[in-house]
Amino acid sequence: MTESEQQLELLAQSVASARRQAGCRDAAAVPAPPATEILPAMGGEVQHDECLVSMLASGSKGNAAFIRCAGTNILIDAGISCRRIAQGLQQYGCTLRDLDALFITHEHTDHVNGLATLLKRTDMPVYTTQETWSHIGRSVDDYQNRFVPLTRRVRVGGIQVVPFSISHDAARPVGYTVYHGNTKITLATDLGCLSPEVEQAAAYADILILEANHDEEMLKNGPYPYALQQRILGPWGHLSNRTAAEFLASLPMTRRMHVLLAHRSEKNNTPFLSLHTVRQVLAQKGRVVGEDILLRLACQRGRVRFQQGGTELCSETISLQQP
Secondary structure (H helix, E strand, C coil), rough: CCCHHHHHHHHHHHHHHHHHHHCCCCCCCCCCHCCCCHHHHCCCCEECCEEEEEEEEECCCCCCCEEEEEEEEEECCCCCCCHHHHHHHHCCCCCHHHEEEEEEECCCHHHHCHHHHHHHHHCCCEECHHHHHHHHHHHHHHHHHHHEEECEEEEEECEEEEEECCCCCCCCCCCEEEEEEEEEEEEECCCCCHHHHHHHHCCCCCEEEEEEEEEEHHHCCCCCHHHHCCCCHHHCCEEEEHCCCHHHHCCCCCCCCCEEEEECCCCCCCCCHHHHHHHHHHHCCCCCCCCCCEEEEECCCCCCCCCCCCCCCCCCCCCCCCC
């Protein structure tokens, strides 16, 4: 059996298990799409003009996004170890010392876990809100000189970074839009609800990193206690697959949009459910996947090879090239 066949076999098993866990009466009610639809949709890297976006990790166990535009390198969040960040950068010929700046969305551990060590090993500035910096804790007390409070627009090298407010249970969380030339890149995760600020930030983006955290039925029938379920489903929690899809379908676009579905829950979602739900809703709304929108699923552990017996189906060889 080839590696691709093994992936599809385990994918089918994962789908059936997920449907049963979600309380579906017929685990085969939603057929698995063919390999040509699923396998190319796995991968955490997008290239557009002079810009490259790579999710070094995405999910409840850690988040970090690497963005390179021409000669400028930035990191958004440092929720994985400094060692893993360095390993992720290495595949792009980049070292920690090559990073020009770090931007933090909010203070939760899965977004700042590697920050203290990263500060020790680099000299780069850290941009975030004053409230977020204050809530990160004592681990950054010795690095007050590295903190730069966010302004409405930050210029770093050849790019401009514009923060926008998001709804999440943190001190003062933000998302980010990165501009370089005619390219617009937006990262919008940890979204309890979709505000006008998020809509404006995502509209007309060339590359959009969008949260598709959970399948609502899996969450409601899963292992989480009721209070935690309500927190995730509430206005300060996380975005479901369906809500993300409906949001995507409503966005104005000037040309084809590259979309990375990110921050997927390991217990309340699966790769198949994320992709299938989003594709289904987009089709119902008249958006053509592959023409209007190019979908990718951000890997939870970075761009890694498929592991026998595992559930991570991302391919380390896939990237998007602007046609």
